[in-house]
Amino acid sequence: MxxxxxxxxxxxxxxxxxxxxxxxxxxAALSGDKFITVEAAFLELAEPSIPDxxxxxxxxxxxxxxxxxxFLSAGRHVTEDIPAELDKARTDNPSVLVKQSDYLGKHxxxxxxxxxxADSELQPSCAA
Amino acid sequence: MxxxxxxxxxxxxxxxxxxxxxxxxxxAALSGDKFITVEAAFLELAEPSIPDxxxxxxxxxxxxxxxxxxFLSAGRHVTEDIPAELDKARTDNPSVLVKQSDYLGKHxxxxxxxxxxADSELQPSCAA
Numbered sequence: 001m002x003x004x005x006x007x008x009x010x011x012x013x014x015x016x017x018x019x020x021x022x023x024x025x026x027x028a029a030l031s032g033d034k035f036i037t038v039e040a041a042f043l044e045l046a047e048p049s050i051p052d053x054x055x056x057x058x059x060x061x062x063x064x065x066x067x068x069x070x071f072l073s074a075g076r077h078v079t080e081d082i083p084a085e086l087d088k089a090r091t092d093n094p095s096v097l098v099k100q101s102d103y104l105g106k107h108x109x110x111x112x113x114x115x116x117x118a119d120s121e122l123q124p125s126c127a128a
Numbered sequence: 129m130x131x132x133x134x135x136x137x138x139x140x141x142x143x144x145x146x147x148x149x150x151x152x153x154x155x156a157a158l159s160g161d162k163f164i165t166v167e168a169a170f171l172e173l174a175e176p177s178i179p180d181x182x183x184x185x186x187x188x189x190x191x192x193x194x195x196x197x198x199f200l201s202a203g204r205h206v207t208e209d210i211p212a213e214l215d216k217a218r219t220d221n222p223s224v225l226v227k228q229s230d231y232l233g234k235h236x237x238x239x240x241x242x243x244x245x246a247d248s249e250l251q252p253s254c255a256a
Contacts, residue, residue: 004246006242008200011201011203013203013204015202016201016202019134019201019202019233020201023238023239023242026239027242027243030239030240030243031243042230066246068245068246070200070238072136072198072200072232073144073147073148074143074144074147075137075139075141075144077142077193082241086148089186099248101245101246101248102245103245104200104238104241104242104245105147107205107241107244107245107254108253108254109237109241109254110140110241111151111154111230112158112178112254113153113235113237113238113241114134114146114154114155114196114232115132115158116198116235117196117229117230117232117235118132118229119233120194120227120229123223125236126235126236126240127239
């Protein structure tokens with residue numbers, strides 16, 4: 001039973017945190033019954049924390065949590081801070097598999113997406 | 129003659145700024161001869177600034193600059209700070225059309241992209 005945990009930095013501006021929560025709901029709707037739950041969590045400045053986000057997944061019945069960093073670059077947050085938070089979550093939930101995927105900015109479609117944003121005559125669409 | 133100006137926040141970590149500069153080079157390669165130049169610029173912490181980035185586009189021969197914000201949410205940076213910097217650039221270059229596109233996080237493909245990152249069995253590809 002796999003859960004998806006979307007991790008964002010977190011903002012003092014609550015509307016930005018809500019954008020992330022709404023995005024997690026969108027992922028849940030798009031993925032059908034693939035994940036037992038889709039949750040959002042934040043590295044700092046917003047709730048839930050990353051360990052609390054993993055706990056929510058486990059409470060929902062997950063024994064496998066796929067963590068997707070909603071980050072643009074491989075900075076310290078992606079390479080050190082998120083892995084450290086995930087280690088805490090693994091200590092709290094030793095029987096749960098917690099994996100971290102590539103971060104958003106590393107996806108090979110990002111350049112194409114930026115070019116469609118730049119093309120004011122193009123109607124954005126998404127075949128994926 | 130249109131130029132594309134990719135705008136990122138800027139980081140104290142120079143490798144993150146270089147990721148953005150390399151992304152701009154990738155956009156130039158992918159877009160063929162659509163743009164007279166593709167440049168990267170930064171809101172803060174890195175060079176060139178946004179007005180300097182627009183100037184680079186104009187020096188390359190552009191009379192039309194499409195600005196694409198490499199940002200995930202519609203925070204103050206996207207809604208206030210970048211427009212203010214673009215107004216400075218318009219004052220410096222009154223004959224140049226400077227337009228701001230939607231920011232990356234608003235693209236309708238972002239949820240699909242996040243789901244492909246979450247799927248460890250899926251080989252990421254990009255048809256766009």
